[in-house]
Amino acid sequence: MWAPMGRGRWHGCALTVWATAAAHRRILEPRPMPTRGAAAKSRSQDRLYSSADRKEKIDMSRFSVENIRNFSIIAHVDHGKSTLADRLLELTGTIDKTKNNKQVLDKLQVERERGITVKAQTASLFYNYEGKQYLLNLIDTPGHVDFSYEVSRSLSACQGVLLVVDANEGIQAQTVANFFLAFEAQLSVIPVINKIDLKNADPERVEKQIEKVFDIPTDECIKISAKLGTNVERVLQAVIERIPPPKVHRKNPLKALVFDSTFDQYRGVIANVALFDGVVSKGDKIVSAHTKKIYEVNEVGVLNPNEQPTHKLYAGQVGYLIAGMKDVTEAQIGDTLYLHKQPVEPLPGFKSAKPMVFAGMYPIDQSEYNNLKSAVEKLTINDSSVTVHRDSSLALGAGWRLGFLGLLHMEVFNQRLEQEYNASVILTTPTVPYKAVLSSAKLIKEYREKEITIINPAQFPDKSKVTEYLEPVVLGTIITPDEYTGKIMMLCQARRAVQKNMIYIDQNRVMLKYLFPLNEIVVDFYDSLKSLSSGYASFDYEDAGYQTAELVKMDILLNGNLVEELVTIVHKDKAHSVGKAICERLKDSLPRQLFEIAIQAAIGSKIIARETVKAYRKNVLAKCYGGDITRKMKLLKRQAEGKKKLRKIGNIEVPKDAFIKVLRTQPDK
Numbered sequence: 106m107w108a109p110m111g112r113g114r115w116h117g118c119a120l121t122v123w124a125t126a127a128a129h130r131r132i133l134e135p136r137p138m139p140t141r142g143a144a145a146k147s148r149s150q151d152r153l154y155s156s157a158d159r160k161e162k163i164d165m166s167r168f169s170v171e172n173i174r175n176f177s178i179i180a181h182v183d184h185g186k187s188t189l190a191d192r193l194l195e196l197t198g199t200i201d202k203t204k205n206n207k208q209v210l211d212k213l214q215v216e217r218e219r220g221i222t223v224k225a226q227t228a229s230l231f232y233n234y235e236g237k238q239y240l241l242n243l244i245d246t247p248g249h250v251d252f253s254y255e256v257s258r259s260l261s262a263c264q265g266v267l268l269v270v271d272a273n274e275g276i277q278a279q280t281v282a283n284f285f286l287a288f289e290a291q292l293s294v295i296p297v298i299n300k301i302d303l304k305n306a307d308p309e310r311v312e313k314q315i316e317k318v319f320d321i322p323t324d325e326c327i328k329i330s331a332k333l334g335t336n337v338e339r340v341l342q343a344v345i346e347r348i349p350p351p352k353v354h355r356k357n358p359l360k361a362l363v364f365d366s367t368f369d370q371y372r373g374v375i376a377n378v379a380l381f382d383g384v385v386s387k388g389d390k391i392v393s394a395h396t397k398k399i400y401e402v403n404e405v406g407v408l409n410p411n412e413q414p415t416h417k418l419y420a421g422q423v424g425y426l427i428a429g430m431k432d433v434t435e436a437q438i439g440d441t442l443y444l445h446k447q448p449v450e451p452l453p454g455f456k457s458a459k460p461m462v463f464a465g466m467y468p469i470d471q472s473e474y475n476n477l478k479s480a481v482e483k484l485t486i487n488d489s490s491v492t493v494h495r496d497s498s499l500a501l502g503a504g505w506r507l508g509f510l511g512l513l514h515m516e517v518f519n520q521r522l523e524q525e526y527n528a529s530v531i532l533t534t535p536t537v538p539y540k541a542v543l544s545s546a547k548l549i550k551e552y553r554e555k556e557i558t559i560i561n562p563a564q565f566p567d568k569s570k571v572t573e574y575l576e577p578v579v580l581g582t583i584i585t586p587d588e589y590t591g592k593i594m595m596l597c598q599a600r601r602a603v604q605k606n607m608i609y610i611d612q613n614r615v616m617l618k619y620l621f622p623l624n625e626i627v628v629d630f631y632d633s634l635k636s637l638s639s640g641y642a643s644f645d646y647e648d649a650g651y652q653t654a655e656l657v658k659m660d661i662l663l664n665g666n667l668v669e670e671l672v673t674i675v676h677k678d679k680a681h682s683v684g685k686a687i688c689e690r691l692k693d694s695l696p697r698q699l700f701e702i703a704i705q706a707a708i709g710s711k712i713i714a715r716e717t718v719k720a721y722r723k724n725v726l727a728k729c730y731g732g733d734i735t736r737k738m739k740l741l742k743r744q745a746e747g748k749k750k751l752r753k754i755g756n757i758e759v760p761k762d763a764f765i766k767v768l769r770t771q772p773d774k
């Protein structure tokens with residue numbers, strides 16, 4: 106159950122508990138299931154269970170393994186995972202249902218602003234069913250393909266999943282991808298058809314799709330409205346009836362898996378742990394199997410959904426552990442913790458995330474390097490799927506080359522750096538990891554390998570040094586109403602994709618499988634797909650290795666000066682159209698300056714595209730009339746502040762966000 110899973114990506118989850126002394130006593134007695142008539146009464150009881158006043162430590166020994174269920178909610182983006190999680194938390198009294206709860210488990214600012222889940226979150230729920238008290242550990246996971254590493258790690262701590270499908274939209278590409286993650290991990294799958302309250306809901310059609318694509322009998326589907334709370338109680342009951350308890354041994358020595366971690370500036374690393382065997386408590390001396398360092402446990406507890414200290418954690422439970430780990434290198438995701446006096450064989454851990462997109466990251470001002478370094482280190486504790494290599498460039502100074510799981514992941518990381526660490530950075534053109542097979546023994550000796558991976562376009566080796574270039578490919582799944590199939594096929598062809606399969610999942614919905622060069626889909630394929638299908642088509646992909654490709658390095662020049670951020674590797678056949686599009690978009694995003702600017706795309710010394718920005722004089726003081734000196738000074742100051750957001754290339758001032766705008770759209774012809 107805790108074994109690695111498909112698609113080269115992984116996960117973990119967490120479990121929990123809490124209560125005031127009074128509430129605690131109460132939770133140990135079976136609680137009758139709330140009925141509508143008992144609503145007013147249960148509200149006051151629920152308050153006892155709200156997280157605000159849970160100060161007393163909980164005795165976790167009372168939750169035996171048979172009464173624990175670890176499950177995750179997985180779905181296509183926006184099908185209602187977080188809304189269902191809110192209802193489950195309310196129904197079990199974990200949060201106060203009189204409050205207008207929305208995305209309670211989406212704690213990050215970026216998640217609330219974008220309305221998406223980025224980070225898997227956990228909460229422990231207490232639930233009485235047929236006279237027994239259960240501890241249900243719920244993990245809300247992200248839906249977007251870029252965050253499926255979070256999904257797979259979460260699944261490693263679960264025995265079952267709720268597969269949520271929108272009753273109007275039906276099965277989408279990420280429903281398929283997520284189902285197979287759970288299926289490969291041999292988890293129990295409970296299909297939940299959500300949004301049955303919608304006018305266009307057609308749960309019967311979705312039931313049939315589920316039967317056709319996943320081979321799950323229609324009578325196993327639970328039809329709900331997470332928004333209105335309709336039939337949600339049935340979901341909790343199914344979790345108990347259909348998902349098995351974890352297979353663990355409490356009498357064995359401690360074996361705890363670190364499946365996630367966060368950083369607190371006062372308390373250091375907070376490790377999320379799942380206990381496979383044994384017990385852990387405050388004061389225990391534990392060892393990291395990875396570093397062999399010894400720590401004393403300062404605190405253990407559960408997430409409910411906030412931290413709630415407990416006396417101990419027992420096998421089968423999931424919670425958090427603080428043990429004075431201060432450094433990124435000490436908090437390895439996938440590490441096994443064991444008791445100092447009772448060494449154990451470490452768990453297999455997780456395969457590391459495989460970055461799909463790399464970009465250079467540099468401080469806008471080199472004096473900010475150390476602050477940015479510390480911010481990047483802390484954020485990567487919280488997001489272990491980002492890979493970090495030191496890098497430097499003549500124009501941009503010292504920085505890093507970061508690997509992300511996709512472009513949205515890159516944008517979210519950047520936004521979190523700004524919002525959580527107040528750091529402002531320059532990002533270079535995202536690139537996929539290309540490979541080059543070296544041609545001579547001398548070069549192989551120099552690089553110490555025959556096949557090198559290129560994650561920085563500036564280091565792309567010249568054709569004279571290689572026998573062939575290779576590009577990464579992915580197997581993409583597209584689900585669409587059949588009226589858009591023709592247009593989608595043309596789009597895929599323009600992206601150099603090769604069709605592998607096509608099936609009807611119901612009377613008018615088609616599932617297409619294509620082999621895509623990763624480079625062709627990474628930036629804007631999804632946007633193009635959405636716009637030509639009026640938003641109806643969905644897309645997901647998985648790693649499919651490498652293929653030979655004719656690649657060239659393209660430079661972008663401003664008045665003859667190289668723009669390092671925009672150096673890019675392109676397929677030979679696309680060089681002209683991509684170069685032209687970049688020049689045109691750069692022209693649109695560059696403000697006019699006091700002199701003319703020539704924008705050129707070049708391959709080696711050959712110019713393949715050109716645009717010109719005409720000269721223009723921006724005189725802020727022209728706005729002032731009447732010679733008001735204070736106002737003049739204010740305007741000059743504002744202009745100086747604006748300049749901090751600019752990067753100078755030669756004598757040309759380029760706004761920082763111009764580059765990302767340029768990269769957003771590529772031509773489809």
Ligand SMILES: Nc1nc2c(ncn2[C@@H]2O[C@H](COP(=O)(O)OP(=O)(O)OP(=O)(O)O)[C@@H](O)[C@H]2O)c(=O)[nH]1
Nearest residue numbers: 182183184185186187188221222248300330331332
């Ligand atoms: N009508 C209706 N709307 C719902 C229902 N459940 C969720 N929604 C709405 O659907 C939208 C998406 O819901 P979320 O719960 O944020 O979806 P999610 O799957 O968690 O989304 P990601 O975290 O981005 O993957 C929100 O606007 C919800 O209010 C439902 O049962 N009925």
